[in-house]
Amino acid sequence: MNTRSIYFRLILWYSGLVIAVSLAFGAYTYQGVRSRLYGEMEQTFTRRAHQIADNILVHVHEKSPEEIASQIRSVYSPSANNRLIRILKSDRSVFYVSTAPKEGRFDPLKIPLPQTLEAAHRVETLSDSASMLIVDVPVTATGEPFLIEMGAPTDEINTALGGLVITLLFGLPIVILIVSAGGYVLVRRSLKPVEDIRATAEKITFGNLSNRLPVAKTGDALENLSTTLNQMLARLDNAYQQLSRFSADASHELRTPLTIMRGELESIAQRESGLSDHLRERIGSVLEEAERLSRITENLFAISRLDAGEARIEPITFYLVDLVKTTTDQMLLLAEEKDIEITVNALHPVKVRGDAARLKQVVVNLLDNAIKYTSNGGNIIITTSIVDHKAILTIADTGIGIPAEALPHIFERFYRADKVRSREQGGAGLGLSIVRAICQAHGGTVEIESTENKGTTCRVILPLANGEA
Numbered sequence: 001m002n003t004r005s006i007y008f009r010l011i012l013w014y015s016g017l018v019i020a021v022s023l024a025f026g027a028y029t030y031q032g033v034r035s036r037l038y039g040e041m042e043q044t045f046t047r048r049a050h051q052i053a054d055n056i057l058v059h060v061h062e063k064s065p066e067e068i069a070s071q072i073r074s075v076y077s078p079s080a081n082n083r084l085i086r087i088l089k090s091d092r093s094v095f096y097v098s099t100a101p102k103e104g105r106f107d108p109l110k111i112p113l114p115q116t117l118e119a120a121h122r123v124e125t126l127s128d129s130a131s132m133l134i135v136d137v138p139v140t141a142t143g144e145p146f147l148i149e150m151g152a153p154t155d156e157i158n159t160a161l162g163g164l165v166i167t168l169l170f171g172l173p174i175v176i177l178i179v180s181a182g183g184y185v186l187v188r189r190s191l192k193p194v195e196d197i198r199a200t201a202e203k204i205t206f207g208n209l210s211n212r213l214p215v216a217k218t219g220d221a222l223e224n225l226s227t228t229l230n231q232m233l234a235r236l237d238n239a240y241q242q243l244s245r246f247s248a249d250a251s252h253e254l255r256t257p258l259t260i261m262r263g264e265l266e267s268i269a270q271r272e273s274g275l276s277d278h279l280r281e282r283i284g285s286v287l288e289e290a291e292r293l294s295r296i297t298e299n300l301f302a303i304s305r306l307d308a309g310e311a312r313i314e315p316i317t318f319y320l321v322d323l324v325k326t327t328t329d330q331m332l333l334l335a336e337e338k339d340i341e342i343t344v345n346a347l348h349p350v351k352v353r354g355d356a357a358r359l360k361q362v363v364v365n366l367l368d369n370a371i372k373y374t375s376n377g378g379n380i381i382i383t384t385s386i387v388d389h390k391a392i393l394t395i396a397d398t399g400i401g402i403p404a405e406a407l408p409h410i411f412e413r414f415y416r417a418d419k420v421r422s423r424e425q426g427g428a429g430l431g432l433s434i435v436r437a438i439c440q441a442h443g444g445t446v447e448i449e450s451t452e453n454k455g456t457t458c459r460v461i462l463p464l465a466n467g468e469a
């Protein structure tokens, strides 16, 4: 579990808060119910005491104490109801006391007398586990003051409170669980826009810089974040467009003077008589470099236009293996010079839709590399297949391979893993950049796996032509 995650911390805080609030609520409910139960008992006792005074004690001078006692017994049956009724005269002498209850839960004669004859309520301890609530009510009957004491064991209230505690103990964890689960869902839902922004941002590359992140219409920091990130993307897009246009313009501007230079040099070398062999050789070498420069300029121009999305793609639908076979046939001489065997395997009939000339360039560049970087007598296997509804072209060689530290840079412009060898072979480090730009312009990708001294496998992944699977 990731304890640093915002999900975890939010849910932890939220659950902590819910637990604290639930416990406070439980304590408040317990206290509220308790004081209400005691309050009601006190009110009932006070009412009864006044009833005794008004209905029975008023006859204190007309009736004997036994008659009064028997009337109280017959109306309130204290012993049957587990109640204490005790009436004190003004000198604190006991005028009447109820008999012990049938259940024998307390002995009325052992309950201590009150200190004063004032209104009060108190809890007397009966034993370790039992206590009694006693309410003292001062009354006057026929002008004479009395104190009527009404009491009952508190275990009925305690049983009710115990029931409440059990309900709370079982109920609160369930409530906490439900509320925490709800909180989890809520946190996930509220952070979903962030996840959406992340997922979209992950897919944005230089190939689709014009895409924008979803803007969560929340009117708060989240909306500001997505808007600000989109503004940043717009600035990046703009800068990238300018850069690509600059490269395209620069290489375009270089093409004409280079073509003129090459033409002039060729014409000097061919037409001028009287040139010494040495001079002719030097002109030939300058011409070679001019041609090399032209190739680099052309390649740079192509990449820049593809990157800027300005290159015109003229799509046609064709079988990939046909393109591979014609290209291989045209390059067979190069392979034969090095005694390299090329095998073409068409595992599936793969139809793609794209610019045939540009896709041919992909095969030429990859096959050219495979031949260049494979020693005499090696093998190259070209395969066309369909995997996961995609057209796959692999070119695997048994060549020198690419060092692991060079692999991440292999698609960068002008990057060459083995500078000396690559330059000797006439490479400028632009071949794979072109391959990638063309693949991306066709909605595809290119991957390279390589082990030094064992060989390299290039995998071009393209969308299948519509309707093909």
Ligand code: ADP
Pocket (backbone or CB within 6 Å): 365, 369, 370, 373, 374, 397, 399, 400, 401, 402, 410, 415, 416, 417, 418, 422, 423, 426, 427, 428, 429, 430, 431, 432, 433, 456
């Ligand atoms: P270059 O024109 O120099 O070949 P690329 O962009 O085509 O440029 O390739 C970049 C570098 O990747 C090359 O300089 C070479 O070091 C390495 N490379 C490309 N393909 C292969 C391969 N099949 N085997 C070994 N190395 C390769």
